[in-house]
Amino acid sequence: MPPTTAPVSAPVPPAWRLVHDSIAHWAQVQPQAVALASECEQLTFAQLHQRVQAQAAQWGQWDGEQAAPTVLLPLHLGVVEGLVQFLAVLASGRCAAIGDAAWPPAIAQSVQAAVAALPPYRAAAPDLMPFYIGFTSGSSGQPKGFRRHHRSWVESFAITAHTFGAQLTGPVLAPGRISHSLFLFAAMLGLWTGRGARVQEKFSAETTWAQLQQAPGSTLVAVPSQLLLLMQMAQRKGWAPLAQPSLVLISGARWMREHTPQLQALVPQARVTEFYGASEASYITWMDVADRAHPQTVGQPFGNVQLRIGPTPHRSLPVGEVGRIWLRSPMLFMDYVHALDGSAAELHDGWLTVRDMGWLDAAGQLYLCGRESRMLVTQGKNLFPEEVEAWLLAQPGVAQASVIGLPDALRGLRIHAVLHGTDLPAATALAAGCRAQLEAFKTPRRWWRWQGAWPQTRSGKTDTATLQAAVAQALAGQPPAALQPWR
Incomplete structure (x- = not known):
């Protein structure tokens, strides 16, 4: 661990101890x-x-x-x-x-x-x-x-x-x-x-x-x-x-x-x-x-x-350990x-x-x-969706991206990517770029395109649960109208 110091308080005007003071x-x-x-x-x-x-x-x-x-x-x-x-x-x-x-x-x-x-x-x-x-x-x-x-x-x-x-x-x-x-x-x-x-x-x-x-x-x-x-x-x-x-x-x-x-x-x-x-x-x-x-x-x-x-x-863990x-x-x-x-x-x-x-x-x-609750285990390795999402969002034409995992008999979890944008790159190009820039196990195996308003929580964050449920429905043969396979 790098050395750390005890937290210090920044100086505050003595009379201002309350937020409205x-x-x-x-x-x-x-x-x-x-x-x-x-x-x-x-x-x-x-x-x-x-x-x-x-x-x-x-x-x-x-x-x-x-x-x-x-x-x-x-x-x-x-x-x-x-x-x-x-x-x-x-x-x-x-x-x-x-x-x-x-x-x-x-x-x-x-x-x-x-x-x-x-x-x-x-x-x-x-x-x-x-x-x-x-x-x-x-x-x-x-x-x-x-x-x-x-x-x-x-x-x-x-x-x-x-x-x-x-x-x-x-x-x-x-x-x-x-x-x-x-x-x-x-x-x-x-x-x-x-x-x-x-x-x-x-x-x-x-x-x-x-x-x-x-x-x-x-x-x-x-x-x-x-x-x-x-x-x-x-x-x-x-x-x-x-x-x-x-x-x-x-x-x-x-x-x-x-x-x-x-x-x-x-x-x-x-x-x-x-x-x-x-x-x-x-x-x-x-x-x-x-x-x-x-x-x-x-x-x-x-x-x-x-x-x-x-x-x-x-x-504490050593320097560099997650x-x-x-x-x-x-x-x-x-x-x-x-x-x-x-x-x-x-x-x-x-x-x-x-x-x-x-x-x-x-x-x-x-x-x-990323968030502990979103961490995925695939092929025996830990994957943080936020890392893959950040890479996808940096690609031209990708306005929104969500990476989710669903059960897979071989890998434990199969990684899916749901994308939103008007001019999305081909899934094959995205997969190749992802493999080149990130580790291979982090590359999504299935790609989806979301049409219409991107699902969001009330605080404006991506509604991952809604997207995961939609992909699960699609895999069960009942795809929502807003979700389509992307190739």
Whole structure:
């Protein structure tokens, strides 16, 4: 194992121990500076502070004698009003749960019941009180809530400033719904730093472009699919490169590094960084993008993160060996709320694993293989579908790809690839390329093309279970209309 140091906390202004503490400060120091702006509404820091305090007064201040309750915010609020309500709940001393407007009524009711049934919570310090519950897609189909205390995000804000402070010179763009924790965090980062946040009711490449043009020194926080749409629109419309952004932070999914030169040409003055993290962990590692980087590397740990690889954090594997990724940091979540399932993270003596598998090199760089639950055993060897999917997605014409395994008497599992795209390469060409670039056992044996909308979970990730069921149906002689063999 490479040497590691104990996690350290980045310096935080002494008075700012709660996530919403900065609002009053900036309202006094720069009252007329823009705090929040969307397509529909704009608030200065003074206006934001006033609205938050007025709404908090309606909630009534928590008296500190009883455990603070949790409030599930209305699901259909606009993004600015949603942030105002979120901050108001925090200012009243309560915890805010943010759901998804796309939930069916039955799921919304189930989550509401789970939130209402939470037992009283008491903490040793105010910044260890819960302030936020977000939701991710659970393997059961029910949203899985993760609860956080103030300190975890205050530490996240602080390490962001410590790592990227030289580039945090303008507003933070958060072009997604705040039901996605990445965009909620980005908006709150803009408020915390006093730079303000630019938000959107619904992602639009044109709106994002306009917001970037109007915001010198801006930071864009985006998922890869948003950046691809932005680049495609810029190319289609012949837009000139953007000189304004100073920082682009990419997360939420693997960045397709073959697009790095195009992105860097679009934002030539910006530092472009991808980071690996999780809802339960916040930041884990980061790296400045490089198109020639090892396809599995996700960079170095943040300064307040410690990593180990092994079956447990106390049984570390040697450098280069694949195992569970364990981390320790002050940014970890508290616990789960609603729909706990087999995909849950595991805590062990202060160390957390989200059940991702990877390895460390001698320099302490982390390489991510994939999720433990997706690992396939074929021909007696371990295969991580994410590695093959990343290679497939780098091929021209492949818009989406999913690699799955189904029972096979000879190999244990037969590897199938389901592809989506308007101009797919021939399966024979893909198989030959896969054999040449990856090990032969990782090459899919059967190829399929998906027509129509690509199946996705509510969080926007590929719905692997739906695709696996469709392939199983096809092998049983009842192929769904959207699935066809590809040759």
